[in-house]
Each structure stands twice: as structure tokens, then as C-alpha cells.
Amino acid sequence: MSEEVRAKRKETKVLAEMFDTRQVAIKLPARVVVRGVRKAIAEKDSLKPRVANRAGKVGVELDALTRVRVRLWLDALTQKAGCAVAELPVRYEMPETARFDLYDTLRRKPHPSTLRAVDLAEEKNEARAQPFRGTSLIYQYGPGALELWRVLEGKQRICRNVLNGEFRRVFSKEALRWGVPFSKKVDALMRAVPGAASADMLSILNGDAPHPVTLQFGEDIQQRDDGAREIAIETWQSHVVTAIAVWQIAQVTKDSFLEADFLLLGMLAGPLEVIFPKLGDWLGAFVHALILEKTATKNPERHAIIKWYATGKMQAAAPAIKG
Structure with a gap:
């Protein structure tokens, strides 16, 4: 049959x-x-339990992006609970559909209904507020609900929404109604990102000078004042996600390649692990692999420049910072 x-x-x-x-x-x-x-x-x-395969393993193979989403979600749960993953269903009223044993081994992703139920879970034998409320947002959108996951997937509608959010910082909301071209929005982003406005992009991408975006990125994150540093981290988180979105849109529209490469490569060489704890190093490697793959056959010259950056030759431009 x-x-x-x-x-x-x-x-x-x-x-x-x-x-x-x-x-x-x-x-x-x-x-x-x-x-x-x-x-x-x-x-x-x-919701059905997976049957063990021939190797005796239960669950499914998850792709790299989904594995990271599951791991960060579990980290958020254990941080709030103050216990190991295995203890979560023992200490809290978790839904029957939750399979934390499979989540912990990255062999299953949580169902949307399970995410909602975990958000509302309460501690057993103790009157306590729901400590996990909002943790599902990490799995669904990414740190700070910045739509990182769907931007990495190249969802064009989401990428454009992210870019429009940054665009509003420079132009008014009214301007969006008149259909501002993608290239104009990228120009606005270049003015909004510190160090990018007056840079000689070709010279910098050829390695003749340190990347000003990378340098400014590092300087902003090193601020000693906790309040200013927190604002800088949130700002650069938004800049990084927007730069990835711009790069994804550029591949489809075949417009503003130089600006997209310049912004993204400068940020990838910065202290990503500081602004995205437990994620930044993976994010840099994932995006490098993504852009190398997408430019390998379509644009050999761009591919060569990006590959040169990916080897770490520009990493020296970023100050060594530990979060």
C-alpha cells in the first residue's frame, strides 16, 4: 500500500x-x-510517544536551530526553578505531554500546547505564583522576543517587520506608508548603527582597516555603568538581529549587498557572547556558515570576502571581553 x-x-x-x-x-x-x-x-x-528506533533511541533528530531553541528554553526553566531538568516534573505541576527526558537529550521539541501549559505550571504542595510565565517566548522568538529564530530561517515577512522597527528610529511612522524602498531603509540603518555611517566599506572589507562597527560594538559593551551597559546590550541585540534580517532580504531583492555584508560581518566579529549569553558563539558560527552557503555559487567574490572574515582575521579588531 x-x-x-x-x-x-x-x-x-x-x-x-x-x-x-x-x-x-x-x-x-x-x-x-x-x-x-x-x-x-x-x-x-x-502527542504520541515516539517508538524506539533500531538503535534503541527514543525521539527524533532535531535540526541545529531547533536544538538551540530547546536548550535555551530548558536553561530558562532550570534557572527560574533552581533545579535540574529531571527534577522539573517532580517539583512542579507539569503537563502530561511534557517529555523533559527527551527535551534534555535534544530528541524532541515541545508542542505549542505544552509550552503554554509549562508557562502556567505551579510548584507542588506550595502556594506560589507561576515562575515559568513567559519562558515560552524564548523558544518561540528568541532572547528578548526579538524574532531571532525566524530571521535566521529567512522568513521574509518577519525580516521586513524587524527592519521596519529599526527604520522607525530614523524616519517617522508616516514615511512607512509611502512605500520607502529597501535601499533607503538600509541607508537609515547605516546611520543608526554606530561606526557605520561614514565608513569606507570596500576598503574595510578588503582588510585595509579595522571594522568601525566591531570597534564601536566592543566599546559600548565595556561601559562600567550598569545601567548604560544594559541599554547598550539591548541596543546591540536589536542591531544584530536587524543586520541578519537585512542580509536575508538583500539575498531575495538582490539589492544593497555591500551594505548588508558590511554591517553583518562587522557585528559577527564583535562580542556576541556578551550580548547573547550561552548563544553568541553558536550564533556567530551559524550565521557565518549560513552566509557562506548562500553565496558559494551565486557570488564567488562576495563568498571569498566573507570566507576571509570567517577565518577570524578580523577578530583582533574586537576587544577581548568576558561577560
Whole structure:
């Protein structure tokens, strides 16, 4: 029996369990019924325990980005709870669908309903507020809810929303209604990012001078005043995510390549681990690999410059900082 036939039979069975088929046929369009059935199947399957494979392992193989999302989510939970991952379901009223053993070994990602339930979990045998409220945002969006994950995936609508958020700092909200071109928004971002406005981009990318964005990045993060340093960290977090978004948009629109490469490479050489604890080093390596892959065949010259930066020759421009 083919996979297509099996899928059709499964949909028919679920449809029979959920609805009176005759009523559905009369009241709902076929595409609505099919969409609802397939969604129900997906949700039902996601809650089933995984069967051990031939190697005896339970769970699934997660991609690199999902593994990082799961790990950061677990770190947020254990930090708030003050205990190990294995103790979370012992000490807190966790949902039955939560499989912390598989999450901890990065063999499963949490279902959206599980994320919501964990957000509302309370400690057993003790009247206490919900300590995990808001932790799901780390898994769904990234640190500071900055849409980092979907920007890394190259979701164009999200990338444009992120860029527009930075654009509003330079131009008014009214200007967005008139369809400002992508290149103009990038120019505005160049003026907003310290060190980028008057730089000789080609000369710097060729290695004739230290990258001014990297230098300014490091100087801002080194501020001794805690309040000013916290603001600087939040600002540079936003700059980094926006730079990645700009680079992703540039690949699709084939516009502002030089500015996109310049901004992103300058930030990747900066102290990412300071502004993104437990994530920055991985983020730098992930983005370097991403941009090398996307430019390898389409633009050999850009690829060569980016590869040169990726070897770490410009890392000396960034002061050594420990968070």
C-alpha cells in the first residue's frame, strides 16, 4: 500500500471520528474540512510517544536551530526553578505531554500546547505564583522576543517587520506608508548603527582597516555603568538581529549587498557572547556558515570576502571581553 493511500485512509478515519460526514459535506467547504482534519492528525501525532528506533533511541533528530531553541528554553526553566531538568516534573505541576527526558537529550521539541501549559505550571504542595510565565517566548522568538529564530530561517515577512522597527528610529511612522524602498531603509540603518555611517566599506572589507562597527560594538559593551551597559546590550541585540534580517532580504531583492555584508560581518566579529549569553558563539558560527552557503555559487567574490572574515582575521579588531 502506497504512502498516499495510507494518508487518505487515515484522514477518512479521523474525519469519521470527528464529524458527521453528511453534515460536514453540507455545511463546510471541502478544503476547510481537509485542512481541519490534517491539523487534527498533526496535533494528535505530535502527542504520541515516539517508538524506539533500531538503535534503541527514543525521539527524533532535531535540526541545529531547533536544538538551540530547546536548550535555551530548558536553561530558562532550570534557572527560574533552581533545579535540574529531571527534577522539573517532580517539583512542579507539569503537563502530561511534557517529555523533559527527551527535551534534555535534544530528541524532541515541545508542542505549542505544552509550552503554554509549562508557562502556567505551579510548584507542588506550595502556594506560589507561576515562575515559568513567559519562558515560552524564548523558544518561540528568541532572547528578548526579538524574532531571532525566524530571521535566521529567512522568513521574509518577519525580516521586513524587524527592519521596519529599526527604520522607525530614523524616519517617522508616516514615511512607512509611502512605500520607502529597501535601499533607503538600509541607508537609515547605516546611520543608526554606530561606526557605520561614514565608513569606507570596500576598503574595510578588503582588510585595509579595522571594522568601525566591531570597534564601536566592543566599546559600548565595556561601559562600567550598569545601567548604560544594559541599554547598550539591548541596543546591540536589536542591531544584530536587524543586520541578519537585512542580509536575508538583500539575498531575495538582490539589492544593497555591500551594505548588508558590511554591517553583518562587522557585528559577527564583535562580542556576541556578551550580548547573547550561552548563544553568541553558536550564533556567530551559524550565521557565518549560513552566509557562506548562500553565496558559494551565486557570488564567488562576495563568498571569498566573507570566507576571509570567517577565518577570524578580523577578530583582533574586537576587544577581548568576558561577560
